[in-house]
Amino acid sequence: AQSVTQLGSHVSVSEGALVLLRCNYSSSVPPYLFWYVQYPNQGLQLLLKYTSAATLVKGINGFEAEFKKSETSFHLTKPSAHMSDAAEYFCAVTPSGGYQKVTFGTGTKLQVIP
Amino acid sequence: GAVVSQHPSRVICKSGTSVKIECRSLDFQATTMFWYRQFPKQSLMLMATSNEGSKATYEQGVEKDKFLINHASLTLSTLTVTSAHPEDSSFYICSAPEFSSGRPDTQYFGPGTRLTVL
Numbered sequence: 001a002q003s004v005t006q007l008g009s010h011v012s013v014s015e016g017a018l019v020l021l022r023c024n025y026s027s028s029v030p031p032y033l034f035w036y037v038q039y040p041n042q043g044l045q046l047l048l049k050y051t052s053a054a055t056l057v058k059g060i061n062g063f064e065a066e067f068k069k070s071e072t073s074f075h076l077t078k079p080s081a082h083m084s085d086a087a088e089y090f091c092a093v094t095p096s097g098g099y100q101k102v103t104f105g106t107g108t109k110l111q112v113i114p
Numbered sequence: 115g116a117v118v119s120q121h122p123s124r125v126i127c128k129s130g131t132s133v134k135i136e137c138r139s140l141d142f143q144a145t146t147m148f149w150y151r152q153f154p155k156q157s158l159m160l161m162a163t164s165n166e167g168s169k170a171t172y173e174q175g176v177e178k179d180k181f182l183i184n185h186a187s188l189t190l191s192t193l194t195v196t197s198a199h200p201e202d203s204s205f206y207i208c209s210a211p212e213f214s215s216g217r218p219d220t221q222y223f224g225p226g227t228r229l230t231v232l
Contacts, residue, residue, distance in 0.1 A: 043207055101160055101163060
């Protein structure tokens with residue numbers, strides 16, 4: 001069984017401030033972890049992924065996330081928020097390998113204040 | 115990354131009609147595709163796993179006779195919502211896993227189809 005918990009359904013940051021979106025996972029087997037971004041009325045775009053290589057993962061648009069097994073966390077960060085970062089962000093988990101279905105968190109809506 | 119397309123992007127239909135949504139992997143072969151639905155301001159919920167050349171696997175609570183899935187080729191899966199009703203109005207998204215070094219690695223998602231049933 002696998003699940004992800006995203007703390008905070010809404011997060012507001014000022015433009016230029018640090019972005020921190022939290023994700024904790026639960027998985028009975030080694031996981032693959034993902035962060036996706038969704039803009040209104042659009043599909044999901046992959047930001048970054050952890051697939052058992054480096055624990056610090058760098059993604060697109062300046063985002064990065066660190067896999068911490070001891071804390072079962074995979075928090076998403078960005079040093080300086082831009083207005084264009086305003087969107088819904090989903091953390092997701094799948095067991096590593098095989099034809100695995102993805103389990104999504106409930107999402108965090110990021111608001112960037114000018 | 116890999117590209118997955120969906121058609122149509124938006125459809126409005128009358129109650130009782132059937133609607134077909136296509137999901138295509140454009141630059142890779144996908145023996146497996148996944149169908150999700152997303153209600154407003156909610157997360158994605160997996161509906162079914164589409165398998166090329168065999169029957170789809172439905173999640174608990176999803177009516178297989180209402181949501182018909184056909185995975186006719188390695189690049190195309192279709193979802194048909196039969197006898198649609200207003201409660202079927204939702205955002206439907208498909209995905210397909212891409213292989214890396216011989217293993218499924220990442221799910222790539224289509225842009226979604228907004229279904230509105232009047």
